[in-house]
Amino acid sequence: MQHVTLQHYLSRLQGALASSNLWLDDQGRARGRYFNASLTSAFQAIRAGDDLRVVAFEGYARSYDPNDQGLNIWRLLDYVANDEESVELDRLCRLLHTINFYRQQTVGELDLFLSVHSRLLAAVEGNHGAAFRRILDVLELPHQQIVLQLPQITPSQRWVLAHVAENYRRNGFRIGVNAATVEQGSDLLARVRPDSLKVDVSTAHHPAAQLALLEQADRSQCQVIFRKIETDRQWTHLQQALNTVHPYFVQGFLFDQPRATLIADADATSPPETAIALDRLCV
Template sequence: MSFPILQKYLTRLSGATCAAGAAGETSSIWLDHEGRAQGRFFNCTMSSAFQPIRALDSGAVAAYEGLARSVSAQDRGLSLWKLLDHAASDNESIELDRLCRMLHSINFFRQADSAPNAAADLYLNVHDRLLSAVSSNHGHAFRRILDALELPLARVVLQLPVATPQQGWLLNYVSDNYRRNGFRFAVNVDSAQDAIGILDRLRPDVFKFDTRVLHYTDGLLALLRRTQEAGVAVVFKRIESDQALQTLRELGAAAGAPLLGQGYLLDEPSATLAGAAPQPQAAAA
């Protein structure tokens, strides 16, 4: 492992046990018998699952999105965020978000350099309640954690949620803070029109589109050509059908832009990072 400080931290965690509840804490971090970091929020034990983000033309893994999952024996844990977030106050929601980022960073980088795709990035969600709940310097606390563990900030991409027109100023403020703290960031958008309005204003590193609700129009083709010129990556998430995958490949070819994608058609989230070989659906042109 090329992250010696993280290794020392994992060694200390290996002797830890779940302390939440004993002293009234709502969260803590420890390692299970397989060396995976787990955490507790309220009475739920969670860990990390990672869904690959692949190049749609070759199937190669470019990144992973970290997802919070309940702990289960067959690596089939349930998504916990919506359940826990709805039960939490703003301050507790901030704590939950930071716990998830910490877990995902530990579980990703402890195995990243032993994976075939060792240079892959880690995508981490910034949930919508945090946009307005955090009044201090966005990203500063998380950067301190990464710096303390000597983990590569350049390989972390923070994903901002879809914002309403009324939240435009808030998106500007948050993205500027993340950039000042050295983070790259992605912006989720619902349409090509929304993305064009954001492209020049925020200069994001990545756009993410939901494939299920996306309309394939000339505006989208024009946007992809602009993002290609600007060096902005485009990820299409929730790819769930062969037809959607083929349409995206044709769209990328027409725009002359290398597109990225993720979804259950390509990969299911897993605690273990995927191999470098593309999945069958991603390999078939």
């Protein structure tokens, strides 16, 4: 059985009340409560180039809906939560996504992308990533498979981004960044040295610049992910522009809608006897 310690923790959550901060619902999904909203996870695949094989999933926080039609919880709460509350929500979402990802037995060696909210960059003064790393260590989950995605920044935030990225790197995490343009992506590759770089496909209009970015990323051993691919036209245009030996990855509604289930779960065996309490670690 995969992730034995996590399975035990899930057995404890099964007995938690729905009024708790964290519990399992009757479908086996981890759910959390924040500002009287019930939260859970949805996952969208990240696929590799032309053959479109799944290499990773990105976790999103959603209000609970039994039919995977929940709302983006950050859009609901971003304007009512202060910085401290946003940091608490950010950490709760990371724990939810981690549990909901690794509880599914068919995950294998796939990576998990988790976003870091922009408010957390400046609001946390201490060692970024230390609390999350402690949770993963307690649950005996592989931090090497987790990519922490940093948000898009303004030029004045460059030093903050570099500082936070180095903190996460010291705690053993891989780093992802988001670029508003191909040109910004090139700058981030040089300054932050990320493990992955995301660029909106709508900004990728110049094949020569895209190929130069892929070449730079290849030298830096960084994955480039073109995201928000929503139409056949966008996908065909990208394929034609990137007729290259350099690898790239894609993500978007054309290929996958975010949903709670990755693949059908394998049968789970009985959990061990020891118990863990993690709720306090994520705040």
